[in-house]
Amino acid sequence: MQKTMKHRNLGRLQVSAVGLGCMGMSHTYGATADKREMTELLAQSVDMGYDFFDTAESYGTQADPHDNENLVGQALKPFRNRVVIATKFDPATDFRSTMPQFASGSFEKNRPLFALINKFAAEHQATPAQVALAWMLSKKPWIVPIPGTRSLSRLKENAGAADVEFSADEVRAIDDALDGMEMSDVFSGLK
Ligand SMILES: NC(=O)c1ccc[n+]([C@@H]2O[C@H](COP(=O)([O-])OP(=O)(O)OC[C@H]3O[C@@H](n4cnc5c(N)ncnc54)[C@H](OP(=O)(O)O)[C@@H]3O)[C@@H](O)[C@H]2O)c1
Numbered sequence: 001m002q003k004t005m006k007h008r009n010l011g012r013l014q015v016s017a018v019g020l021g022c023m024g025m026s027h028t029y030g031a032t033a034d035k036r037e038m039t040e041l042l043a044q045s046v047d048m049g050y051d052f053f054d055t056a057e058s059y060g061t062q063a064d065p066h067d068n069e070n071l072v073g074q075a076l077k078p079f080r081n082r083v084v085i086a087t088k089f090d091p092a093t094d095f096r097s098t099m100p101q102f103a104s105g106s107f108e109k110n111r112p113l114f115a116l117i118n119k120f121a122a123e124h125q126a127t128p129a130q131v132a133l134a135w136m137l138s139k140k141p142w143i144v145p146i147p148g149t150r151s152l153s154r155l156k157e158n159a160g161a162a163d164v165e166f167s168a169d170e171v172r173a174i175d176d177a178l179d180g181m182e183m184s185d186v187f188s189g190l191k
Contacts, residue, residue, distance in 0.1 A: 017162035023068065043078070
């Protein structure tokens with residue numbers, strides 16, 4: 001049965017409050033993903049209410065730069081009238097190994113951040129990932145996070161972030177804590 005998710009406006013587009021980043025479905029981290037499983041996962045995501053998908057030419061493989069676009073396009077073809085697919089040409093290459101948040105020592109530096117996230121997770125009966133996504137959603141009505149996953153349980157978990165709501169006081173408390181907190185650098189800049 002098809003579920004619905006809250007929606008947000010991106011310009012003239014109306015899309016699910018949480019989208020699905022598809023970069024990891026081709027190759028990006030570790031082993032190449034199984035195409036049949038990813039096709040099934042994409043169909044399940046539509047069933048769950050996702051209708052905003054992110055792909056790009058650069059998420060493909062060396063052998064086939066369009067691998068990811070083709071995978072997403074083929075899998076979502078049956079739902080073409082009810083989904084939005086964002087793609088782009090020639091964005092910067094992604095290398096997780098160069099991301100400072102994954103450098104040695106960063107985990108220790110980020111312990112206060114994890115404690116903060118876990119505190120709000122416990123208070124909202126949410127997971128840490130849902131807290132991070134819900135905080136992003138709280139920032140602007142036109143922000144639509146696009147977490148990627150190859151797993152059905154995380155697909156459900158990430159969709160559930162759209163139902164975790166923080167009060168203005170809670171957002172302020174998180175922001176104040178973040179402002180005064182030591183943490184590692186992150187990809188694309190400082191905290
Ligand atoms: N990072 C970039 O440079 C970049 C650039 C342009 C566009 N994008 C777009 O943005 C999307 C998101 O990029 P990203 O760098 O954040 O991640 P990503 O490459 O999509 O990978 C997400 C990672 O987070 C894990 N994950 C997903 N949900 C989780 C949860 N609830 N709890 C714990 N782990 C979870 C996934 O593991 P499992 O698969 O095992 O769940 C995966 O390892 C991409 O898919 C792409 O569409 C990214």
